[in-house]
Amino acid sequence: MKKYLTEIFNKAAMKLSYLSEIDYSFDTPKSDEHGDLSCNAAMMLSKRLKKNPRQIADEIISNLDVDEDVIEKVEIAGPGFINFFFSHNYKAQIVNQILKEKSNFGRSNKHKGQKANVEFVSANPTGPLTVGHGWGAVVGDTVANMLESIGYTVEREYYFNNAGRQMRVLGDSVKLRYLELLGNKIDYPEDYYQGEYIKDIAVKLHDKFGDKLTEEDPEGKFKEKAEEEIFNEIKDTLSRLNITFDSFFNEYSLYEDSKIEELLSMFEEKGLSYKKDDALWMKFSELGVAEDKVIVKATGEPTYRLPDIAYHKTKFDRNYDLMVDLFGSDHTATYPDVLAGLRAIDLDSDKVKVLIHQFVTILEDGEVIKMSTRKANYITLDQLIDDVGSDVVRYFFNMRNISSHMNFDLTLAKKQSDENPVFYLQYAHARICSIIRTVAEEKIKSSVKNLNLLLEEEEKQLINKLNQYEDEILVAAENFEPHRICTYLQELATAFHKFYTFRRILGSEKKLAEARMALAEATKTVLQNGLGILGVSAPKRM
RNA sequence: GCGCCCAUAGUUCAACUGGAUAGAACGUCGGAUUCCGGUUCCGGAGGUUGGAGGUUCGAGUCCUCCUGGGCGUACCA
Incomplete structure (x- = not known):
């Protein structure tokens, strides 16, 4: 329209x-x-x-x-x-279009030929993913799906820092637990990683190497094994949500490929960096950021800004038309530096779209569950998936605007009833499938020949909703807002249930029954396509 | 102190990038099923959009100030 x-x-x-x-x-x-x-x-x-x-x-x-x-x-x-x-006839033709295009309905080629990179999760492999990561993971993957549906070729990317302090502490933590295992009395520092999983990794190393690692450098086998084990666990968790990445980009490779040096000399040439107190500073104040910041510490080690800028520069080198970054609000202070750094070397930072999600509060029985990463007192994403299932996790994280604080109601999420919005949608789909099965026995086929017979109020409303789908997808995708799709699908399901309640297929005059059948099938297709973008399954039976 | 985010019905949230009478779900109260799946449908009650100014044809949306919450504010990431 x-x-x-x-x-x-x-x-x-x-x-x-x-x-x-x-x-x-x-x-x-x-x-x-x-x-x-x-x-x-x-x-x-x-x-x-x-x-x-x-x-x-x-x-x-x-x-x-x-x-x-x-x-x-x-x-x-x-x-x-x-x-x-x-006109009604014009609008009703959407049914015809949907049945013809099937799973392609709602896709557009508006951004055909353009390449997008969506960077998300990007958690350092220092521990299991938490529910907070879950939000970013689900929304990142859904944003990628949406971009694909409007024509982008999308690469899903996971970036992690394996060259810095965090990973060193990880190695130290594992080594200490290993020594503890060997019967040494240890004093485990508070700022080391506290979780049980550190002990598990130590046990694995002990099983394999016995006591031969007492002289091993924490940055050697300890760090390596921990990174490998934890990364595998992270990947397993993500795959339970049907999330897979096209590339994992690690910070260390930026050093190996001299990207850091290149960037430093670019800054130097442009007179954007200077030495002070043995550290190297960046003139951010000349780049629209409040104050200058250190990019290389007095120890010679870069701060996170430098590799982050170098990393983003590689995205530009890889010729993306759009780069999406998704992270939690605890990183909110870092991205202006990165964007300023990119502008400093004449890159168009407008091509980078930064999405920030707020914190997640988990509620159970109306009570807030307090979480603290340091004390390893948190709900992991895995536990959440165990509790409520992948569909509910994906739907709940998609249904909220990421800029708002989210209350994740565990009690509600666990309910397999009408109070749970996921089931309302899935039920609509299952119901249509059931109708199709029943109607097939009565030898009624859907037909788009007489769509003009669909004149009842409930039929018109449903047709109107179907007409809005393509636009909803486009708006949701271009605004990076998955929750719009959830809102739309709820409305579509409601329109369908009303239609179903009042307008019967069996028992209606043949031509009308055929047209209604076509309308139901078209609704099924749209539900399926919409749920597909959200990464939520569309069950045939429940 | 400063920066970013948030505040909408009892509760959780929408409101299409400034549009018409602020919507929905849950909860609550009252109804509907000889019939393709009642995990459904219909109706009622429920609001000074945190507060005060401003911008204009028009503000929940933009600007200023205030209140209350979250996250930051490192030579950690």
């Missing part, structure tokens, strides 16, 4: 040049009294043209070449909205 309006407006703009000077839009009104789509152009122009918006609206309408078979009514309403009412 939007496509159609865009076309006739573009044609009209050749006569009314002012139309191409503003950024007007077509929106779906909240109330259907206001039509299927509404245009705000006249109101936006009223100041510029110093004319009454309704008068402008009138002028626009008289210059539109409207096909009456497509749009049956255009009216000016309120302060100057132009409301378009599409």
Whole structure:
């Protein structure tokens, strides 16, 4: 529908040049009294043209070449909205389109030929993933799915720092637990990793090497084994959520490939770095950031900023049109430095879209479960998946706007009932599958020949919802907002359930039954496609 | 102190990048099933969008200030 309006407006703009000077839009009104789509152009122009918006609206309408078979009514309403009412026949054809395009329905080629990189999770392998990582993991993967559905070729990437202090402490922690295992009395420092998994790794090393590692460097086998073990566990957890990565990029390779040195000399050439107190500082204050920061410590070791900038530079070198970074709000202070660093070497930081999710609070029986990583007192993502299953985890993390703080209601999530929004959606899909099975026995086939018979209110509402899908996907994807899809699918499921309650397939006149069947099948396809993007299964039976 | 995020119905959240009468789910109260899956559907009650100003045709959305919460504010990542 939007496509159609865009076309006739573009044609009209050749006569009314002012139309191409503003950024007007077509929106779906909240109330259907206001039509299927509404245009705000006249109101936006009223100041510029110093004319009454309704008068402008009138002028626009008289210059539109409207096909009456497509749009049956255009009216000016309120302060100057132009409301378009599409014909029922035109809207009903969406059913035909859906059944033809099947799993491709809703995909667009708007960004065809463009490459995107989505970096997410990126947790350092120092321990199991927590529920907080879960949010980033699910949303990152869903954002990648959405981008694919609007034409991008997407690479999913996981970046981790294996050259810094955190990994050193990890090696130290494992070694100490190993020594403890050998009967040494140890004093385990508070800032070492506290979890039981450290002991498990020590045990594995002990099983394999006995007491031969007492002289081993913590950064040797201890760190290596820990990284390997923990990474495997992280990958296993993610794969339970159907999340896999195309590439794992590690910080160490930036040193091996001299990317750090290259970057340092670029900064130096541009006069953007200077020595002070034995450290190397970056002139961030000249790059739109409040103050200068250290990029190489007095010890000669870079701070995280330098490799982070170098890493992002490799993304530019790899020619992505869009780079998405997703991380938790505890990193909120770091990204402006990275973006400034990229601009400093003349890269277009607007191509980097930084998404930050807030913290997750877990609620059980109305009580907040307090978590502390340092004390290893947290719910792991694995435990959460054990408790509620992958579908619920994915749906719950997708259904909230990431910029809000989230309350994850464990009690609700565990319920396999109508209180749980996931089941409402899945039930709608399973119900349609069941109808298809039943109806097949009655030898009724779906047909798109008589869609114009679908004139009942519930049928019209459902058709309207189906018409909105393509646009919802596009808006959700371009805004990086998976929760929009959840909201839409809930509305679609509701529209279907209402249709089902009042309009029967069996027992209706043949042509009508066939048309209704087609409508139900189209709904099933859209539910399936939408759930697919969210990474939630669409069960045939429940 | 400073920076970023948040505050909408009893609760959890929407509101299409400033649009028309602020919506939905859960909860609550009251209804619907001889019939393709009742894990469903219909209806009622429930709001000064944290507060105060401002910008304009129009503000939950933008600006300023205030209140209350979260996350940061390292030569940790």
